Amino acid sequence: MIIDIFLLASWIGSVAFALSGFLVGVRTQLDIMGVFILAFITANGGGIIRDVLIGQTPMALQDISAIVLVLATFGFGMALCWAKYLEVEKRGLFVISDSIGLVAFSLTGALVGIDADLNLFGVTVLSFLTATGGGILRDVLVNEVPSVFRSEFYGSVSILVAFALFFLHHMGLESELTITAIFVFALFLRLVAHKMGWSLPRLKFSND
Numbered sequence: 001m002i003i004d005i006f007l008l009a010s011w012i013g014s015v016a017f018a019l020s021g022f023l024v025g026v027r028t029q030l031d032i033m034g035v036f037i038l039a040f041i042t043a044n045g046g047g048i049i050r051d052v053l054i055g056q057t058p059m060a061l062q063d064i065s066a067i068v069l070v071l072a073t074f075g076f077g078m079a080l081c082w083a084k085y086l087e088v089e090k091r092g093l094f095v096i097s098d099s100i101g102l103v104a105f106s107l108t109g110a111l112v113g114i115d116a117d118l119n120l121f122g123v124t125v126l127s128f129l130t131a132t133g134g135g136i137l138r139d140v141l142v143n144e145v146p147s148v149f150r151s152e153f154y155g156s157v158s159i160l161v162a163f164a165l166f167f168l169h170h171m172g173l174e175s176e177l178t179i180t181a182i183f184v185f186a187l188f189l190r191l192v193a194h195k196m197g198w199s200l201p202r203l204k205f206s207n208d
Contacts, residue, residue, distance in 0.1 A: 006104055009183070013101015014069045016094060018043035021138050022077035028142045038138055039077070040070045046133030050109050050126050054116050099190040103183055105131040106158040110165045114174075120166050127162035128155055153193035156200060161186050 021042025025035030044060035051058040060066040109130025113123035132148045132155050139146040148155040164182050168174045192198075 005180075006107065006183075009100050009104035010108065011065070011069060012097050013104050014043045014066070015073050016097035016101050017134055018070045018073035019077060019094070020098065020135070022074060024138055024142060026077070026081060030142075035077075036070070036074055038141060039074055040067070041141070042134040042138040043070055043073070044134060045137040046105060046109070046130045046135075049133040050112060050130045053126065053129070054112065095194055096191065099187055099194070102131050102154065102157060102190060103161065103186045106161040106186065107165065107179065107183060109158070110162040111179075113162070114166065114169050120163070123166045124159055124162040127165075128158040131155070131158040150202075153190070153198040153200070157186050157190045157193075160189070 018039040021039040022035055024042075025038040030038065044058075044066050048058040048060055106127045109127040110123050112130070113126035116122075116126075118126065132146075135148055136146040161182060164186075165174070165179070168178050168182075
């Protein structure tokens, strides 16, 4: 049952991420191929990086659902362009979908790291990259500072998820119930942080 829930959560997140890549591509005036590639990379780039790091063939290149979801999202994005409605990222449904994807991919990355018998740092890196790697690649490709490094409480959620799951696993408390509890808490934390505008402190240096 939990596998079905997280599979659905991953699909929802993939659609939100792909739509984010599509919109960035449109706003930076890429051609159709460029927009599609950006959508695909945003949705699947993190998982591809994760799988390459642990020496596996990327799931995005094996599971047909990855390209199907991007194609469907691309079609939806084209409809948004036709309707001249490209501000969906500010809508609550998009924020929720994006947050679901963030947490689901964070958990997936952390579980893969645990299965690969990585240490805490390795598990955290895989969790972070699985959830945010696609967005980082997206921003780099359009010559922008990755939003995860300057936006609100976002990548931090991935790190907290990795820490929680790692310690639960090594205390023998990893189960469907505890994984679900982490998912719910992390999703709640991300949505509250977005609502409240929380962010990590920024370093500022004076020239005086």
